Amino acid sequence: MPTLDIPISIPTPSSVNVDLDPAKLGFGTTFSPNWFQCEYRNGAWGHARVEALQNLAMHPAAIVLHYGQSIFEGLKAYRWADGRIALFRPRENARRFARSAVRMAMPPVDEEFFLEAVRSLVRTDAAWVPKEPGTLYLRPTMMGTEPCIGVRASHEVLFFILALPCGAYFKEAGPSGAGTVTVYVAESTTRAAHGGTGDVKASANYAISLRTIEEGKKKGCSQVLFLDSGGRRQVEELGGMNVFFVEDGALHTPPLHDTILPGITRDSVIQVARDLGIKVIDTPINIDDAADRMESGHITEMIACGTAAVVSGIKELVFESGRHIHIGDGAAGPITRQLNAELQGIQFGRIPDRHGWTEIVA
Numbered sequence: 001m002p003t004l005d006i007p008i009s010i011p012t013p014s015s016v017n018v019d020l021d022p023a024k025l026g027f028g029t030t031f032s033p034n035w036f037q038c039e040y041r042n043g044a045w046g047h048a049r050v051e052a053l054q055n056l057a058m059h060p061a062a063i064v065l066h067y068g069q070s071i072f073e074g075l076k077a078y079r080w081a082d083g084r085i086a087l088f089r090p091r092e093n094a095r096r097f098a099r100s101a102v103r104m105a106m107p108p109v110d111e112e113f114f115l116e117a118v119r120s121l122v123r124t125d126a127a128w129v130p131k132e133p134g135t136l137y138l139r140p141t142m143m144g145t146e147p148c149i150g151v152r153a154s155h156e157v158l159f160f161i162l163a164l165p166c167g168a169y170f171k172e173a174g175p176s177g178a179g180t181v182t183v184y185v186a187e188s189t190t191r192a193a194h195g196g197t198g199d200v201k202a203s204a205n206y207a208i209s210l211r212t213i214e215e216g217k218k219k220g221c222s223q224v225l226f227l228d229s230g231g232r233r234q235v236e237e238l239g240g241m242n243v244f245f246v247e248d249g250a251l252h253t254p255p256l257h258d259t260i261l262p263g264i265t266r267d268s269v270i271q272v273a274r275d276l277g278i279k280v281i282d283t284p285i286n287i288d289d290a291a292d293r294m295e296s297g298h299i300t301e302m303i304a305c306g307t308a309a310v311v312s313g314i315k316e317l318v319f320e321s322g323r324h325i326h327i328g329d330g331a332a333g334p335i336t337r338q339l340n341a342e343l344q345g346i347q348f349g350r351i352p353d354r355h356g357w358t359e360i361v362a
């Protein structure tokens with residue numbers, strides 16, 4: 001594991017040459033000028049550095065290009081009203097990154113080193129953290145880069161971090177994400193099976209969901225709800241987010257197991273809900289029962305949550321088989337809005353951080 005005795009070299013802080021207005025940024029295509037990089041070779045990590053972002057040079061036989069040996073993380077830096085910049089629960093990302101690396105047969109990076117790498121990049125590109133509701137999205141990534149056309153784990157690994165100033169993840173859910181989106185229910189494909197990689201952030205999990213995401217987009221849906229790989233009726237999670245249902249004022253969510261990513265936002269929503277006196281029940285949820293209870297008005301809200309979009313409402317389910325379900329009146333319900341406001345309040349330093357979740361970095 002790389003440890004803190006490897007100094008991270010850092011360039012001079014960058015100035016900003018693009019419009020960081022969160023309303024114009026969108027998500028995923030604007031990059032800050034620097035990135036973090038460190039290579040693992042011959043059993044050891046090499047020179048860790050933040051430097052000008054550049055294209056990767058890689059042998060076409062690199063193992064990641066053929067066998068998908070790749071993992072990633074997603075976390076954000078938040079600019080507070082007083083100008084300070086905070087990370088939200090970054091140690092949880094460090095831990096999950098290490099678990100993902102082990103599952104995908106790559107050397108895990110030490111938690112402290114991961115955190116120092118993230119902090120170094122955020123400090124260098126601090127000027128690129130947009131104002132609220134914008135954020136600087138951070139994308140730690142690790143991949144097997146050794147050239148070898150043989151199915152085995154790479155002995156060479158690249159760990160890098162990109163930083164992206166971004167606005168709303170779902171344009172239709174508004175700048176703070178507190179609006180609603182439409183979700184496609186995948187009934188013929190799944191994203192994870194028992195014993196697979198659903199509970200880690202392996203790039204392969206996302207590769208296999210792309211076709212279904214595109215099908216959903218054609219039907220006007222911005223996320224896909226995946227069901228279990230057995231009978232395909234049990235709710236698991238969205239392609240990039242966890243889900244909650246509101247019934248009788250309580251939050252219901254499927255229990256974590258090896259086909260569901262343990263979302264840091266999911267965990268935070270559960271704790272924040274309990275702080276607010278909202279009952280949280282983790283219980284298996286059958287999609288047909290849930291749809292019936294939505295139609296009968298018993299389930300009043302459905303919620304998508306993840307780092308990118310924070311907490312958004314789901315207003316409609318479009319089943320692959322043709323069933324359409326409307327949830328509530330189409331607007332985000334009161335519990336969705338309350339959880340969104342509470343969580344973003346903590347992330348942006350407006351609400352006291354009772355759990356020690358935020359870390360000031362700049």
Ligand SMILES: Cc1ncc(COP(=O)(O)O)c(C=O)c1O
Pocket residue numbers: 074237238239240241242261262263264265266305306307308
């Ligand atoms: C499949 C999947 N589920 C859930 C989440 C939410 O996780 P988190 O709240 O840690 O961002 C993500 C995003 O990372 C994801 O990709």
